[in-house]
Amino acid sequence: MVVEGPPPLAQPERPFRAEDGTILAMITDTAEFRALADHRVAMADLHLRDLFATDPARGETFAATAADLYLDYSKNLVTAETMTLLMALARRAAVQQRIEAMFTGEAINVTERRAALHVALRAPAGTVMIVDGEDVVPDVHRVLERMADFALRVRSGEWWGYTGRPIRNVVNIGIGGSDLGPAMAAEALAAYADPALSIRFVSNVDGADLTDALAGLDPAETLFVVCSKTFTTLETLTNAHSARRWLLAALEEEAAVAHHFVAASSNPAEVSGFGIDPANMFEFWDWVGGRYSLDSAIGLTVMIAIGPERFRELLDGFHQMDRHFRTAPLPANMPVVLAMLGIWHGNFLGAETHAVLPYSARLRRFPAYLQQLDMESNGKSVTLDGRPVATSTGPVVWGQPGTNGQHAFFQLLHQGTRLVPCDFIGFLHPDHPLGEHHPQLVANLFAQSEALAFGRTRAEVEEEETDPELVPHRVFPGNRPSNTILAPRLTPRLLGELVALYEHKVFVQGIVWGINSFDQWGVELGKVLAGRIGRELTQPTPPDLAHDSSTDALIRRYRNEHRNR
Numbered sequence: 001m002v003v004e005g006p007p008p009l010a011q012p013e014r015p016f017r018a019e020d021g022t023i024l025a026m027i028t029d030t031a032e033f034r035a036l037a038d039h040r041v042a043m044a045d046l047h048l049r050d051l052f053a054t055d056p057a058r059g060e061t062f063a064a065t066a067a068d069l070y071l072d073y074s075k076n077l078v079t080a081e082t083m084t085l086l087m088a089l090a091r092r093a094a095v096q097q098r099i100e101a102m103f104t105g106e107a108i109n110v111t112e113r114r115a116a117l118h119v120a121l122r123a124p125a126g127t128v129m130i131v132d133g134e135d136v137v138p139d140v141h142r143v144l145e146r147m148a149d150f151a152l153r154v155r156s157g158e159w160w161g162y163t164g165r166p167i168r169n170v171v172n173i174g175i176g177g178s179d180l181g182p183a184m185a186a187e188a189l190a191a192y193a194d195p196a197l198s199i200r201f202v203s204n205v206d207g208a209d210l211t212d213a214l215a216g217l218d219p220a221e222t223l224f225v226v227c228s229k230t231f232t233t234l235e236t237l238t239n240a241h242s243a244r245r246w247l248l249a250a251l252e253e254e255a256a257v258a259h260h261f262v263a264a265s266s267n268p269a270e271v272s273g274f275g276i277d278p279a280n281m282f283e284f285w286d287w288v289g290g291r292y293s294l295d296s297a298i299g300l301t302v303m304i305a306i307g308p309e310r311f312r313e314l315l316d317g318f319h320q321m322d323r324h325f326r327t328a329p330l331p332a333n334m335p336v337v338l339a340m341l342g343i344w345h346g347n348f349l350g351a352e353t354h355a356v357l358p359y360s361a362r363l364r365r366f367p368a369y370l371q372q373l374d375m376e377s378n379g380k381s382v383t384l385d386g387r388p389v390a391t392s393t394g395p396v397v398w399g400q401p402g403t404n405g406q407h408a409f410f411q412l413l414h415q416g417t418r419l420v421p422c423d424f425i426g427f428l429h430p431d432h433p434l435g436e437h438h439p440q441l442v443a444n445l446f447a448q449s450e451a452l453a454f455g456r457t458r459a460e461v462e463e464e465e466t467d468p469e470l471v472p473h474r475v476f477p478g479n480r481p482s483n484t485i486l487a488p489r490l491t492p493r494l495l496g497e498l499v500a501l502y503e504h505k506v507f508v509q510g511i512v513w514g515i516n517s518f519d520q521w522g523v524e525l526g527k528v529l530a531g532r533i534g535r536e537l538t539q540p541t542p543p544d545l546a547h548d549s550s551t552d553a554l555i556r557r558y559r560n561e562h563r564n565r
């Protein structure tokens with residue numbers, strides 16, 4: 001559905017954003033925001049049943065296409081007027097200009113004074129993308145070539161382990177963006193992976209993670225890909241050191257490390273300090289945020305699994321969505337539409353969370369991936385200029401694949417007291433040979449969004465001669481919003497499109513809220529405290545504890561338990 005043209009609104013008292021992107025007013029102070037608040041009141045008694053009854057074409061007009069994706073957003077509590085008002089808010093927030101600022105390499109990550117140019121990672125060779133006066137695309141392709149060369153050598157058995165045996169196991173060590181993206185993608189694209197390779201992921205500093213990942217592996221046939229942008233992350237370095245000890249316990253010679261460890265990082269000094277040959281480091285740049293790094297060298301394990309050609313298809317998928325995002329008019333721009341619907345739900349309808357429900361077992365890690373993407377990006381409570389925001393920002397993102405979720409938490413979605421907007425994601429074709437499963441899977445997806453939207457009225461329940469006492473229990477209120485994203489099949493290209501769709505959605509929401517979606521200062525305090533507490537737990541002499549009484553007591557309890565061991 002395309003709603004063109006500016007809405008008939010008065011100008012805000014103050015402009016929201018200056019030419020250079022700085023925030024001049026709260027988004028809540030704009031006439032566009034207030035118009036939406038008034039509109040919400042006028043919409044209070046509308047039910048999706050009425051909206052569909054009065055507009056028979058609604059199911060097809062409230063829809064958008066981008067690359068291979070089809071978005072049906074008709075089952076949201078919106079009218080054409082709502083969409084017009086939401087697009088007016090997007091214009092007031094200067095969404096189009098900020099999109100250009102991102103693509104042209106402006107330092108939009110203001111608190112870290114750098115660009116957020118992940119779109120350059122999937123720009124075709126020959127494209128020009130400038131950061132600090134330099135075209136970064138040639139460098140991106142140089143690293144991609146090195147990755148491809150290495151991945152092919154591992155896949156063909158030409159990259160030997162120290163004893164001359166080919167690599168059969170690849171263990172990715174990383175955490176956060178250096179784990180969630182590659183782990184999600186490797187699982188999503190399992191149908192395209194080389195079955196001769198066993199691919200594993202280790203992230204947690206809980207030693208059980210590494211222990212389980214290494215179980216049954218022969219060190220002589222195992223390659224570790226250590227992924228860390230900073231190469232200082234406690235979890236990753238702890239796991240990498242333990243992995244090195246495991247390797248050397250079997251292969252004995254220090255020289256074995258060079259054959260069995262490679263790194264993806266932007267910190268060559270720390271990588272070589274660990275003992276990894278800089279020739280075996282695949283670099284990326286400070287303008288790539290951790291949660292936006294799947295398509296950088298951090299994707300090396302995925303490339304080894306599916307091969308360079310498929311990896312390039314993945315990048316092409318990202319790029320197709322980037323092009324759409326940069327060029328499509330706002331009302332037809334899929335990331336913008338999703339973003340503004342999310343703002344409608346969160347800022348005007350009171351939704352606190354957002355469920356992501358892929359009807360695909362292979363996308364089982366997609367909700368966890370989106371949690372970092374969305375919550376680390378938009379879990380912020382000050383604007384770009386440091387003032388407290390005046391409205392709620394990023395939602396709690398959660399979810400599980402269908403149909404499993406139906407037998408777990410869908411009860412609350414249908415009959416609970418909370419409004420939980422949902423994204424259903426499904427595919428027209430399966431990527432497995434068991435054809436008879438697929439119509440059942442898709443039928444469940446369509447059934448759930450229908451049930452959420454339309455429910456079952458008291459009259460309908462009574463018509464079924466239901467025991468009168470049970471009638472209230474069997475009524476489904478409906479009117480619960482959802483998007484349905486449909487795609488032909490789960491391919492590398494498609495996965496790229498899907499990830500880029502959500503990356504850009506999150507960015508647009510950050511623009512409207514006037515926050516920085518590209519920093520993550522909120523993770524720092526816990527890291528600092530963990531360092532101090534780690535020393536207090538293990539130092540031989542009793543520490544002078546000076547935390548709060550709760551934390552001190554917990555530390556003492558741990559130390560007492562370990563005193564005589």
Ligand code: F6P
Pocket residue numbers: 175176177178227228229230231232233236290291376520523
């Ligand atoms: O702690 C959060 C974080 O900084 C994420 O933003 C990042 O993806 C993750 O840690 C891992 O960081 P690195 O790749 O530097 O090890």
